[in-house]
């Protein structure tokens with residue numbers, strides 16, 4: 001796994017993009033930046049066992065290098081399932097395709113596309129693992145509505161996000177702990193500061209309540225936080 005040193009040298013920071021350089025170090029970057037990422041990935045396999053139904057689609061939306069797809073595929077025992085992994089970064093989609101080819105398992109269709117523009121098949125499980133946060137705020141509701149409309153009864157959506165807090169004390173505490181996590185993982189003050197300014201206009205977090213209410217109005221009958229570490233949560237929403 002290549003080490004993420006993208007922001008280790010002082011530079012003119014520009015808005016973050018999921019390009020070739022990021023794709024090359026992405027596994028290391030996300031593990032060292034998102035507390036609980038590996039636990040969430042492992043648990044997606046358990047969700048696949050629990051929620052995937054025969055004759056349905058399984059979506060990994062914003063799949064990056066395919067970690068969520070691989071975890072779900074390893075536990076997919078169902079008949080006639082169509083696994084679909086989508087990312088609008090060419091560098092990510094290409095590497096995702098390669099990673100999936102390295103392991104045995106059911107077919108996966110990988111495409112480079114914008115998840116706001118795809119036609120959804122009837123799905124039993126969809127995953128937005130730290131992807132919704134990169135969509136413009138105004139596009140989030142419509143996407144969730146489309147996912148809900150195309151989710152089978154008893155099907156599910158796993159939504160993982162960085163969140164913000166209304167309470168300033170809670171926000172400060174969680175941000176401090178997240179900062180400590182990144183430092184403990186070897187990121188320097190300079191790397192952390194430069195990454196922060198690169199991402200601040202690109203990753204727009206919302207509060208947990210906003211997510212839960214939007215899931216409910218999109219058409220999910222239940223939405224439950226099953227994981228939280230600092231300012232990172234994962235929600236399971238059931239149709």
Ligand code: GEK
Nearest residue numbers: 018062063064067068087088089114115129130134
């Ligand atoms: C994982 N889920 O490892 N359409 C398609 N893809 C998009 C869009 C869009 N509109 N916007 C952003 N992306 C992965 C991690 S990373 C999270 C997901 C992070 C893609 C983007 O190209 C990137 O690959 C991914 O969403 C977000 O489980 O970097 O914090």
